Amino acid sequence: xxxxxxxxxxxxxxxxxxxxxxxxxxxxxxxxxxxxxxxxxxxxxxxxxxxxxxxxxxxxxxxxxxxxxxxxxxxxxxxxxxxxxxxxxxxxxxxxxxxxxxxxxxxxxxxxxxxxxxxxxxxxxxxxxxxxxxxxxxxxxxxxxxxxxxxxxxxxxxxxxxxxxxxxxxxxxxxxxxxxxxxxxxxxxxxxxxxxxxxxxxxxxxxxxxxxxxxxxxxxxxxxxxxxxxxxxxxxxxxxxxxxxxxxxxxxxxxxxxxxxxxxxxxxxxxxxxxxxxxxxxxxxxxxxxxxxxxxxxxxxxxxxxxxxxxxxxxxxxxxxxxxxxxxxxxxxxxxxxxxxxxxxxxxxxxxxxxxxxxxxxxxxxxxxxxxxxxxxxxxxxxxxxxxxxxxxxxxxxxxxxxxxxxxxxxxxxxxxxxxxxxxxxxxxxxxxxxxxxxxxxxxxxxxxxxxxxxxxxxxxxxxxxxxxxxxxxxxxxxxxxxxxxxxxxxxxxxxxxxxxxxxxxxxxxxxxxxxxxxxxxxxxxxxxxxxxxxxxxxxxxxxxxxxxxxxxxxxxxxxxxxxxxxxxxxxxxxxxxxxxxxxxxxxxxxxxxxxxxxxxxx
DNA sequence: ACAAACTCGG
Numbered sequence: 170x171x172x173x174x175x176x177x178x179x180x181x182x183x184x185x186x187x188x189x190x191x192x193x194x195x196x197x198x199x200x201x202x203x204x205x206x207x208x209x210x211x212x213x214x215x216x217x218x219x220x221x222x223x224x225x226x227x228x229x230x231x232x233x234x235x236x237x238x239x240x241x242x243x244x245x246x247x248x249x250x251x252x253x254x255x256x257x258x259x260x261x262x263x264x265x266x267x268x269x270x271x272x273x274x275x276x277x278x279x280x281x282x283x284x285x286x287x288x289x290x291x292x293x294x295x296x297x298x299x300x301x302x303x304x305x306x307x308x309x310x311x312x313x314x315x316x317x318x319x320x321x322x323x324x325x326x327x328x329x330x331x332x333x334x335x336x337x338x339x340x341x342x343x344x345x346x347x348x349x350x351x352x353x354x355x356x357x358x359x360x361x362x363x364x365x366x367x368x369x370x371x372x373x374x375x376x377x378x379x380x381x382x383x384x385x386x387x388x389x390x391x392x393x394x395x396x397x398x399x400x401x402x403x404x405x406x407x408x409x410x411x412x413x414x415x416x417x418x419x420x421x422x423x424x425x426x427x428x429x430x431x432x433x434x435x436x437x438x439x440x441x442x443x444x445x446x447x448x449x450x451x452x453x454x455x456x457x458x459x460x461x462x463x464x465x466x467x468x469x470x471x472x473x474x475x476x477x478x479x480x481x482x483x484x485x486x487x488x489x490x491x492x493x494x495x496x497x498x499x500x501x502x503x504x505x506x507x508x509x510x511x512x513x514x515x516x517x518x519x520x521x522x523x524x525x526x527x528x529x530x531x532x533x534x535x536x537x538x539x540x541x542x543x544x545x546x547x548x549x550x551x552x553x554x555x556x557x558x559x560x561x562x563x564x565x566x567x568x569x570x571x572x573x574x575x576x577x578x579x580x581x582x583x584x585x586x587x588x589x590x591x592x593x594x595x596x597x598x599x600x601x602x603x604x605x606x607x608x609x610x611x612x613x614x615x616x617x618x619x620x621x622x623x624x625x626x627x628x629x630x631x632x633x634x635x636x637x638x639x640x641x642x643x644x645x646x647x648x649x650x651x652x653x654x655x656x657x658x659x660x661x662x663x664x665x666x667x668x669x670x671x672x673x674x675x676x677x678x679x680x681x682x683x684x685x686x687x688x689x690x691x692x693x694x695x696x697x698x699x700x701x702x703x704x705x706x707x708x709x710x711x712x713x714x715x716x717x718x719x720x721x722x723x724x725x726x727x728x729x730x731x732x733x734x735x736x737x738x739x740x741x742x743x744x745x746x747x748x749x750x751x752x753x754x755x756x757x758x759x760x761x762x763x764x765x766x767x768x769x770x771x772x
Numbered sequence: 773a774c775a776a777a778c779t780c781g782g
Contacts, residue, residue, distance in 0.1 A: 303773045342774065366774050369774040373775065401775045434776090435776075440775085502777055503777080509779060538780090540779085542779045545779070570779085602781085604781040604782035605781080605782080755781080
């Protein structure tokens with residue numbers, strides 16, 4: 170097989186950072202009888218985590234020793250060279266000895282050698298069996314070579330070994346890693362026997378393809394079928410909670426993990442750190458991080474990114490320094506995290522230092538993500554021209570998305586002239602970039618340039634592009650409620666409006682003036698204000714307040730950036746109702762408390 | 773045979 174450089178550096182699938190929990194598909198809306206809780210809630214105190222006893226305690230997995238052993242015992246593996254020497258002097262080679270050496274090569278990442286052995290095996294009378302093929306398939310998952318993978322699948326069908334459990338799991342994984350999740354499903358549901366690894370393969374596959382709801386649903390099915398999830402299952406499924414920002418599910422999984430005795434597994438702990446921070450609880454994330462025995466670059470990155478997301482850039486930067494001090498070498502993801510942290514608080518000089526140290530000290534290439542982070546940083550800091558120059562001179566091919574960040578900065582800093590220039594760049598690369606159309610429409614609207622706006626809208630319509638609705642969601646009593654901007658179909662709509670009207674009066678007394686500049690429509694101010702009041706984040710916040718005890722923290726997640734006026738309004742609401750309100754938009758958290766926001770209005 | 777972190781924009 171020919172392996173080009175490009176194949177080795179295959180692109181990672183680009184997945185949405187936040188997914189909306191589809192109302193009809195979320196499984197926590199299943200009838201109570203079908204709903205087996207993973208365990209009771211976690212309780213926090215100063216000493217750490219306590220678990221309440223749940224109703225299905227007896228069903229919980231007991232501590233499995235092998236996982237903990239792996240971390241503590243040091244087994245010196247034989248190098249592949251020695252294995253090869255032993256293999257070569259074998260007087261009689263059979264399928265088993267071939268399988269052993271092929272698996273050895275595949276697991277040590279020596280793919281070419283592995284494949285060579287398969288070919289060599291073909292020249293003898295020996296025929297590859299299910300074990301051979303399960304070792305070979307991961308090679309093609311790694312290369313995302315679905316054509317080769319399918320050849321093997323076909324061969325297995327002819328040999329009648331395609332329903333083998335071992336082989337089936339590799340096959341599910343191979344299709345999933347090649348972004349063909351439907352094929353994974355087909356294979357999985359066609360298996361005559363499934364073990365915990367086959368279940369895990371599909372759960373992990375769903376997560377890798379951004380199908381988080383499906384992943385959670387399958388995980389639940391697995392638990393209900395009494396297939397006990399092991400450590401690998403948890404490290405696959407917890408990220409799904411992180412992406413969906415479903416804190417209560419994540420907490421339940423955490424409880425399950427502790428009971429199963431997987432608490433010291435570094436994969437799971439890192440996933441939990443990430444989950445808690447993405448769900449808005451940075452303190453819990455820190456607590457788990459501090460309790461870990463060892464930290465690798467992944468766990469450091471998770472906590473650094475967590476602080477970055479929450480706007481604590483200085484904390485993030487000092488953790489990055491601490492990581493280096495402890496001898497953990499930052500990789501390119503760690504740099505993405507620290508640059509993001511700088512960008513969220515405007516640490517321009519520090520960011521340049523890190524950006525330059527990547528190539529000069531750590532021999533890491535600047536990748537698109539790093540350029541994007543710096544471009545974003547410059548844009549947010551108002552250095553629009555500098556950002557423009559920077560992106561133009563990038564040493565990787567620029568994408569519409571990097572320009573989009575700048576376009577957004579132009580809109581924040583109200584620079585229409587540059588915005589038009591940037592928008593043209595975007596449309597040249599990607600003529601169907603929705604974000605750019607929407608932002609430009611917004612900018613024309615706020616400048617009262619209705620004619621240009623109408624022209625742009627016509628262009629959009631001709632291309633058949635439609636604006637994706639903004640939506641927000643909130644968990645109340647273990648149920649997720651979604652709100653779409655302007656959508657009045659929620660059963661509690663009357664109470665929500667009543668609440669908002671009441672709070673509005675007080676807000677105006679305290680000096681709130683609606684900022685209607687962000688409203689896209691050419692309508693009078695009164696109507697604009699009404700539109701603002703239909704914004705999804707406001708509906709979700711209001712719903713949360715009227716349905717929870719006084720003093721409860723409100724956590725809302727939104728699929729796009731929080732609107733400027735809503736940001737002001739929620740500050741007032743937090744003061745008037747004496748609530749802490751945490752809004753997660755697509756790029757960060759806003760902690761509203763006593764009339765101010767943790768972002769310091771820098772976003 | 774299955775596992776953790778990844779920028780920005782709408």
